[in-house]
Amino acid sequence: MDKMNHLINKAEAIRRSIFKIICEGGGGHIPASLSIVEILVALYYEILNVTPQTISDPGRDRFILSKGHACVSLYAVLADLGFFDKSELDTFGRSGTILGGHPDMLKIPGVEASTGALGHGLPFGTGIAMAGKMDNRDFKVFVVMGDGECQEGSVWEAAMFAAAHRLDNLCAIIDHNRLQAMDTLDNIVPISPLADKWRAFGWHIMEADGHNIKELIDLFSTLPFQTGKPSMIIANTIKGKGVSFMENEPIWHYRMPNGQEMRVAYNELGIEPQ
Ligand SMILES: Cc1ncc(C[n+]2csc(CCOP(=O)(O)OP(=O)(O)O)c2C)c(N)n1
Numbered sequence: 001m002d003k004m005n006h007l008i009n010k011a012e013a014i015r016r017s018i019f020k021i022i023c024e025g026g027g028g029h030i031p032a033s034l035s036i037v038e039i040l041v042a043l044y045y046e047i048l049n050v051t052p053q054t055i056s057d058p059g060r061d062r063f064i065l066s067k068g069h070a071c072v073s074l075y076a077v078l079a080d081l082g083f084f085d086k087s088e089l090d091t092f093g094r095s096g097t098i099l100g101g102h103p104d105m106l107k108i109p110g111v112e113a114s115t116g117a118l119g120h121g122l123p124f125g126t127g128i129a130m131a132g133k134m135d136n137r138d139f140k141v142f143v144v145m146g147d148g149e150c151q152e153g154s155v156w157e158a159a160m161f162a163a164a165h166r167l168d169n170l171c172a173i174i175d176h177n178r179l180q181a182m183d184t185l186d187n188i189v190p191i192s193p194l195a196d197k198w199r200a201f202g203w204h205i206m207e208a209d210g211h212n213i214k215e216l217i218d219l220f221s222t223l224p225f226q227t228g229k230p231s232m233i234i235a236n237t238i239k240g241k242g243v244s245f246m247e248n249e250p251i252w253h254y255r256m257p258n259g260q261e262m263r264v265a266y267n268e269l270g271i272e273p274q
């Protein structure tokens with residue numbers, strides 16, 4: 001099997017894992033997690049130079065999931081790569097678990113930043129990128145944000161700072177699924193034209209199909225897009241990707257499927273019934 005097919009299969013397996021973990025754990029953000037699967041697969045299986053053995057190495061690449069509510073996607077990837085034991089995934093939603101509804105950097109091996117309150121991942125990542133420059137290190141910092149998250153003022157403070165300090169070791173990815181918690185961004189606080197806004201703040205912008213692993217890898221492989229500028233990938237995605245009745249439907253941000261809906265989703269994702 002060639003590499004790309006392997007990664008596409010990996011993404012499908014991660015989708016199945018996300019769905020099972022959240023359904024068995026009794027709650028979580030399914031559509032937001034499904035939205036970023038290919039972005040995480042492209043980064044963790046091809047781009048990031050971090051392994052379970054190097055999680056404390058000062059020279060490692062850093063990944064920050066700023067939209068922390070999608071953490072189950074990250075948990076599934078980290079467990080698959082051996083950052084912690086896969087059996088931990090069965091504890092999601094139970095008392096005493098290290099795998100909370102938002103990721104905790106003090107508890108979970110491989111998690112670089114505790115996130116969940118939106119608007120903090122980019123400031124956090126910008127600080128690490130600045131430290132990398134000051135220490136003359138050549139690691140990269142990747143931050144995945146939600147598009148609704150870009151309504152937070154702190155995002156734009158970090159955007160200005162990163163451009164001012166020429167942080168070309170920083171790459172942000174916006175999961176541009178056009179939905180926030182309760183509705184479309186356009187119906188709440190529109191943020192378009194998104195690319196022009198970031199460009200005006202001094203970033204180099206590229207756009208991609210956020211579900212096309214090859215396209216994402218090709219882009220990540222050319223970082224920085226421009227010397228002296230932070231890089232941004234606007235990844236066009238579908239919230240709920242892979243479960244037909246959840247795709248692009250805001251109601252599923254907080255809702256959990258009932259038994260019948262679960263069976264439909266299991267069938268679509270190719271999960272064996274228990
Ligand atoms: C500061 C802050 N305000 C509100 C919330 C509640 N909240 C959780 S997810 C979410 C929607 C975020 O939308 P977006 O960034 O587009 O992410 P998506 O769910 O589409 O992946 C909101 C408002 C939060 N986590 N943090």
Ligand SMILES: [Mg+2]
Pocket residue numbers: 146147148175176177178179180
């Ligand atoms: Mg969104």
